[in-house]
Amino acid sequence: MELPKPFLNKMQELLKEEFPCFLDSYNYPKKSGLRANSLKITTQELKCKLPYLNEKVPWCSDGYYYNDEEYRPAKHPYYYAGLYYIQEPSAMLPAELLDVQPRDNVLDLCAAPGGKSLQLAAKLKNSGLLVVNDISEKRSKVLLKNIERYGVKNILVLNESPQNIADFFPEFFDKILVDAPCSGEGMFRKDPQMIKFWSEEEVNKYVLWQKEILSLVPKLLKPGGKVVYSTCTFSPEENELQINDFLKSFPQFSLEKSERLWPHKVNGEGHFAALLKDNRSNVPNNSQGETNNIALDQKNLEILKEFSINIWKDPSSIFDILPNNGVILERKGHILWENKELPPLKGLKVLRSGLLLGTIQKGRFKPSQALAMAINKEQCQRATQCLNLHSNDEKDLNLALRYLKGETITKEGIRWSKGWYLISIDFYPLGWAKSSDLSLKNEYPPGWKYQEGDVKID
Numbered sequence: 444m445e446l447p448k449p450f451l452n453k454m455q456e457l458l459k460e461e462f463p464c465f466l467d468s469y470n471y472p473k474k475s476g477l478r479a480n481s482l483k484i485t486t487q488e489l490k491c492k493l494p495y496l497n498e499k500v501p502w503c504s505d506g507y508y509y510n511d512e513e514y515r516p517a518k519h520p521y522y523y524a525g526l527y528y529i530q531e532p533s534a535m536l537p538a539e540l541l542d543v544q545p546r547d548n549v550l551d552l553c554a555a556p557g558g559k560s561l562q563l564a565a566k567l568k569n570s571g572l573l574v575v576n577d578i579s580e581k582r583s584k585v586l587l588k589n590i591e592r593y594g595v596k597n598i599l600v601l602n603e604s605p606q607n608i609a610d611f612f613p614e615f616f617d618k619i620l621v622d623a624p625c626s627g628e629g630m631f632r633k634d635p636q637m638i639k640f641w642s643e644e645e646v647n648k649y650v651l652w653q654k655e656i657l658s659l660v661p662k663l664l665k666p667g668g669k670v671v672y673s674t675c676t677f678s679p680e681e682n683e684l685q686i687n688d689f690l691k692s693f694p695q696f697s698l699e700k701s702e703r704l705w706p707h708k709v710n711g712e713g714h715f716a717a718l719l720k721d722n723r724s725n726v727p728n729n730s731q732g733e734t735n736n737i738a739l740d741q742k743n744l745e746i747l748k749e750f751s752i753n754i755w756k757d758p759s760s761i762f763d764i765l766p767n768n769g770v771i772l773e774r775k776g777h778i779l780w781e782n783k784e785l786p787p788l789k790g791l792k793v794l795r796s797g798l799l800l801g802t803i804q805k806g807r808f809k810p811s812q813a814l815a816m817a818i819n820k821e822q823c824q825r826a827t828q829c830l831n832l833h834s835n836d837e838k839d840l841n842l843a844l845r846y847l848k849g850e851t852i853t854k855e856g857i858r859w860s861k862g863w864y865l866i867s868i869d870f871y872p873l874g875w876a877k878s879s880d881l882s883l884k885n886e887y888p889p890g891w892k893y894q895e896g897d898v899k900i901d
């Protein structure tokens with residue numbers, strides 16, 4: 444791997460006697476990581492299912508290393524069930540540092556493809572509110588898909604500039620993550636393509652962007668709130684010096700903690716993360732409601748209950764899926780659960796506000812993929828109209844993969860009851876199918892289908 448000379452000179456100056464070890468780290472085999480999605484499964488349960496997860500990532504309680512030459516977790520139906528996210532191990536640090544508590548209002552300002560957002564979501568346990576944003580339209584669509592796959596419900600997904608968000612959400616957030624765009628020096632080993640984009644001018648360009656994004660944090664954060672700033676690059680200008688500059692401009696903040704993960708010291712590509720605190724006195728957390736409001740007209744409510752009877756033989760089971768601080772409403776044929784305490788959003792580019800339950804077309808309810816993914820194991824076990832496949836049965840495992848590829852489901856001698864079916868693997872939902880007597884019509888969304896080649900994570 445040929446690294447740019449000015450980069451090497453800079454690293455030598457920075458690392459001094461450690462520099463040869465740092466250089467040597469480019470020859471170490473790359474270690475991959477995955478993080479259990481605690482919204483769906485505990486790390487213990489996941490470990491039982493994937494016994495090759497035997498080395499923990501030291502800075503993340505849900506994170507594990509695995510050998511990607513031997514194992515392909517992105518090829519298992521569990522990946523499509525959202526039981527884990529494949530994430531570079533050092534990228535698991537920033538969200539851990541932010542100290543998110545249930546009921547917080549949390550913002551992930553530069554969020555796509557969403558690895559850290561999902562980590563924040565797991566800490567919120569579907570309480571409070573998680574606002575995730577990315578300035579790139581294409582990347583924010585990938586972010587939405589990841590959010591939905593992992594069963595996150597208390598969500599607002601935006602494709603906006605930080606400035607616009609600050610205008611709509613003044614002093615709204617208890618915690619903010621700024622995982623800033625950066626020169627990506629920590630990605631050279633994983634993605635050598637990054638090397639050719641590197642130059643000192645590029646570093647300086649990122650410094651200005653990061654400064655601009657960071658300058659909006661004081662406007663967005665509640666007094667007493669906390670922010671983590673992170674990058675996957677090594678240059679001090681984008682890290683410590685950026686933080687020093689911020690602290691000079693906004694003296695109400697202090698540095699609580701700053702961490703560097705170096706590839707020659709830990710198993711990971713490298714990361715920087717700093718935790719800052721606003722020292723003004725705390726504003727107590729907004730009271731979040733304890734019950735949901737239903738703002739559906741009678742006709743739509745009946746349609747929703749009918750669907751619930753179809754799946755659970757019970758009209759109210761569908762409501763058990765929803766967090767309890769929101770409102771169930773209809774917007775342009777979409778049935779949504781949305782957080783009650785959101786400010787008006789008109790004028791913002793919103794990709795999703797809350798959980799999309801489904802759409803109503805010609806008086807019929809069509810459940811969304813997001814709804815299937817929001818159903819937990821216990822709720823899936825209670826479903827009477829569910830085709831559950833067992834991963835330890837070769838035939839079932841194959842059928843699950845064929846379902847994920849979009850094939851129609853048939854089983855010899857079986858006539859399927861009318862209506863919708865939830866398809867699951869070991870009672871972890873994968874998606875929907877619709878009965879047409881002798882077969883189940885595949886309703887798995889085309890954009891979610893099983894990928895034959897390497898799964899591109901971001």
Ligand SMILES: C[S@@+](CC[C@H](N)C(=O)[O-])C[C@H]1O[C@@H](n2cnc3c(N)ncnc32)[C@H](O)[C@@H]1O
Pocket residue numbers: 534552553554555556557558559560576577578579582603604605622623624625656
């Ligand atoms: C390091 S990546 C984020 C990775 C992400 N946090 C994760 O863990 O998956 C930085 C992201 O910032 C986005 N970005 C760049 N400039 C931005 C801006 N001004 N406001 C918001 N997002 C921005 C990029 O599109 C990119 O997706």
